[in-house]
Amino acid sequence: MQQTQLVNVKASLKGQGNDVYCVDNLSMTVSASQHWVLLGANGAGKSAIAAVIAGFATIEQGQYTNSFERVALVSPDRQKQLLAEELNKDQDDIIEGVSSFSRVSDLILAGRSPQQIDNQLLNQLLGTFDFESKLHKAFRDLSTGETRKLMLIQALIGQPELLVLDEPFDGLDVAAMTELNHQLAKLSETTTMVFVLNRLSEIPDCVDHYAFIKDGKVTHQLAQPSAEQRDDLLKLLHLTHTDLEIPEADSDHQAPPLIDPILVKLTNVSVSFGGKAIFEKLNWQINQGEHWQLTGKNGSGKTCLLNLITGDNPQCYNNDIKVFGYQRGSGESIWQIKQHIGYISNALHMDYRVGTSALNTIISGFYDSIGLYQKASDKQLAIAKNWLALLGLSDKQNSSFTQLSFGDQRLLLIARAMVKHPNLLILDEPCLGLDEANRQRVLLLIKKICSAKTSTVIYVNHHASDHIAGIAHYLEMENDIKKAP
Template sequence: MSQPVVHIQNLNLKYKHKVVLRDLNWTINRGDNWVLNGISGSGKTSLAKIITGTQSAVGNIDINFDTTSKLSARVMYVESWYQFKNLEGVANFYYQQRYTSLQVKETLTVEAELKLFGKENSLDFAQAEIIINALGFAGQKTSQLIELSSGEHKKLQLVKALWLKPQLLIIDQPYTGLDVNSRKSLNDLLDGIAKAGVNLILICNDTELPESINRFALLENGQIVEVSSAGRLQLDTDYSLGEIPEFLRKSPDYSSESIIRMVNINISYGEKQVLKNINWEVNKGERWLLQGHNGSGKSTLLSLVNGDHPQAYANELYLFGNRRGSGESIWDIKQRIGLISPEFHWYFDTSSTVWQSVASGLYDNFGLQLELPYTKAKQVDDLVAYFGLTDIKNETMGTLPLGKQRLVLLARTIIKNPELLILDEPCQGLDQQQTQYFNCLVDELCSNGMTLVYVGHYESALPTTLEKRILLDKGNVKVIEEINITEEAYSSSN
């Protein structure tokens, strides 16, 4: 009988005074392909890093590679969060830099990054090309790393992992940021490498999984609990919202009937045209769903609205009734907008406490050093309590699991009751309970008249308040229509 690939005995991990893993035992045999789920903060990512050898813990872990296999004798971990570096080896970027320095060669291109990875691991680039094409990633080969969206960064890491074919591959949130077609293609690719002998561990709460997945487990109370099927992995989503803070029960103080108006908007980077003749109008109180394949132009479109893209001045763009460039500052625009996006999260200062981070949304900065007046401080306290964050309000963001960080940023986004709420895949990193909780909150907020632009791929993870949809395809507006999110037709069209 062959040895198991991974054999874990009595694994223990504490963070400060919290027990994360408690006498955990887990055996992964050859041919076992697992999905692991659990609430945010349960220790899934820590366990993955311990297996990979990048985080220490108390206990025994034996990893046994097959010395007769042609597969790489490695454990590879694809993180849910990827931090890239510039050409000088520095990772200290700022949020708007993605749009303000695209003509400057500050980071490697996708193709250069992959060729470097291939050289380091003695891989044939022709094999990478097959994976790139299967994931619909060929159009980004000449893009710099700083230009990529969160979904495109995920694809880059997946290409590396699928190309390398390690004997054990652990992927944290494999479908994060991927559109419907890319998720299907990824499942086919994962089935292919599993057939070749790669053992898989997918950390996720998705139900549309590769056919090769044959083992299922929850991480509960610091231990592995095996279950019989993917359906058993679904967490209890019975949420009862508390009373929404009083300052968020009133309608935003609108300055104009028109919130966004775009007239023949075109955005190009050299020869590459990202947006083509976009015409779109959003009026106050409307709730829009923005969709499109990865790389369709969604992030660029939102960067124009949020005041981050310099090419806004070369186009006919009206925000809150004023033409862009007519004298308003970027801070005049941002004061009217609440924004959350994966890219914004990348660049957020995680040295601030939870309370400071939420409060910073009042002034659109990345931290808060000044003292707030009593009424503003009470708003922060009320919102922190509403999101269930009171017990961790003095902890720094960097010490929290990703899901908790995202909840803090969501609270920050709505603290000023903005005229326009932009939620770009806001539930990335949240478990099912947190996702339902937040979308119920969005529904309640918008019932009082808040204007919403929401980016999301999953029909099951959308607020019910959405009423209109704009669909982008290769930089063009493909569809503008009225929607009912209980319908299934549009969920499969992007």
Template sequence: MISDYPKLRLEKASLLYKSTQVLKDISLELTPGESLAIIGESGSGKTSLAKLISQSAYPTSGEVENSFRTVFVSQQDHFSEIAGLASTYYSKRYEFHDYENPMTVPGFLQQLFKRLGNEQRSVAELELLDTFKVRYLLDRNLMQLSNGERKRLQLIAAILEEPELLIMDQPFTGLDLAARVQLSELLRQLNKEGLSLVIICGKREIPDFIDRVVLLKDGQIALEGNPQQISASNQRNPMINSAIAVDAILGQEPEYFETIISMKDVNVQMRGNPILIDINWEVKQGECWALLGHNGAGKSTLLSMVTADNPQGYTNDLILFDRKRGSGESIWDIKSRIGYLSPELHLYFMRGKGVLSSVPGISTDAKPYSTLSCLDVIISGYLDEIGTVSPSTPHQRAVAYSWLEMVRLTKLENTLFLDASLGEQRVILLLRALIKAPALLILDEPCQGMDADQIDYFKGLLDHICSSKHITMVYVSHQADEIPECVQKVLVLEKGKVIENGPRKKV
């Protein structure tokens, strides 16, 4: 029998961070078997509240009591550090050599079994691999995993800890539709069996079995009720139309090329495993494409060929910006024409000392990641620096500040990137991709962590930029409602092969 006595209680809990009020007077309770969703705008304090609940952070004032055995699944994983690759450069995941021995998925799970005191358990007999449909990952290493695959492995590891309370920060981000349904059903079943749940998610992602929803605003509980009551409330706060402002910031139109991308029978393997198989794809100037496919379909690897991060681009029939790959162009020639954002790139801004332009062996006087402000991160887009920023010009800082003004985030100008909320960080990285008005925008799951208003705003912004400036775009998303209207062509991958290539209306 499940007790009604609360095992989690917050009483007027407040949290200050660097003299900033992050949470104020939070009072709530959770009983065994109860489920709670926490929603709110980016920067409203959702992750900070989850940290208080999990007791990975402690209140400045007030009380937090938690007698649950608790596991907190953060939005960002730490697999790169676990694999011993915390200081490697961004393109390293595509460049493993025979003499290297990166940590495998079975090796990671075996380490987890050992830590949990169940060293004799067989990885091959782990049923959760079938539940999440990732048994095929047993022949992969951690650094080869796509964003969605990493998320599912993260959740498997959490469930193996056998928590009484499972806290998940944005668990559905990065998962394809089928995986989201599977996860929701699994959580429903676990909750039915008595597991208490706290889920941080968007208003549109609240599972239908959730008992209670808390809406945060400016670090305080603005609304509390069941999902139906919260859905009925209208908390929309649309951002302003910035078409005129963005035209002034972007300036002149990008450099013209007839063919942005051309692939003919492109094949990519990693450690003998085929990742891309006979890919044929052509992108002309001004076209906007959606790149779709299930987790592990090969989307990230395909993009790595375009961004010059994958050395197998030299061994394939690949044309980028009207030049055949390997005909004398440098990596910088390619990257200088691309504005890029991905979940993996986000991870590289969150760890290590940062690297200059993704290239090993370069020494630099640039500021490392731990001292980068949000303005610095936007400026780093000029030179394609990842986790660092070289000394900037007054003009570059003025343009970066104009972008912050346009999205109403000037408060973050001098805030350390690491101290911004994950949703705010994703907005900052999107501005980084836009700052040099690139010929090609590659946006891989750009809306992860953003609230609904931010998503709608940036969809409109991208529609305007791509139509008025003739910028070419490749957009990756598992959520159909996040894809901008300007996207009129679709490439769909399945198990490394193209299964659809044509107009959006027909796919």
């Protein structure tokens, strides 16, 4: 029988930069036709164990055997590596004075000869993920969700016998999640699968083996559990926190008073790239205290729209946009705008690659910097420590940001966005990569911020289950239709 077997395995694997993740004394067996889900808190070691199972680690001790011939791994770490490789390639091209970039089609087919490609399956997957029109795009022009779709297509056309999927649904819109679930249901008949999932609602019906991970070890394994056994295991992840309080602001480094109750006003705004319209004649007004939820498919222009507000899209100067009392293009500086804004997005997360401590990551939010380059005041240190305690990360205050798990990094960046109590808090899929307990904590925090009325919130989200009480305004971006019911 085909299987991956680990007996008292000690292994190490490289992350971004020089970071190394270690797994010790790991024992488990994944056999053909089994479908596993690895569960646990942020930082428990789920992603590292998944990579070990897939054979993407250096085995230093113990016994590791793998009789699966074709193995594929899709994970946030692999996505980061792919993005970093493309970034490095761009930098090399600039140095050499050339201009080249990887196209989507090149990356999908990379490492495979024409004889190894099942064209019927490829065309099916391109249709499933609505990717036919993106084959000739530059990879760097893809959105986060589109990048994840590319990796899934790349993995599936190899027809793996063992497929390891670490947070495969993160960043995908509802339609893409539905299509992926349908594809996984068909694959379950022929392919052994291992999932790393933080959202319990995303566990596929085919899963019949559960493993709970803590401190890099498998503490519980259940094979075809009864409903009662399954519920007992899942209770480990359903932590409730009812005593959360938002730490105070630093009066010396908080958002300045507003001079206009209209925070953002976009009038007949249009954006296009490469001759293609992203959206046209969009009107949107955000008043102080009005909390908004922004939705739409991958590639519909949500992040582009947010970048117009923050000033990170140069087309903000070609349009009629007023933010925090400033008419765009009237001589205002970008920092006059950003001092009013707290921001968390997947792009920011990918860009935040400095080795500063967890404590200083939060403090950097007072200065809107990536990394901390100023001496923090005693009050800022105290506030940042309160945020760490609130998020359950006090024991990691001196840990390097780059050495923390993806979920812990995301929690720190959310605190960084909130720490100065901004007039406008932009949360672009803030729950991406968070386990069930931390997701609930973040949702509760956002709810408290909305009810406190110190910050106006723009909340980008694909999951209906993550609706925030207090958000009563909606902007939907779908196809070329923008709705604000």
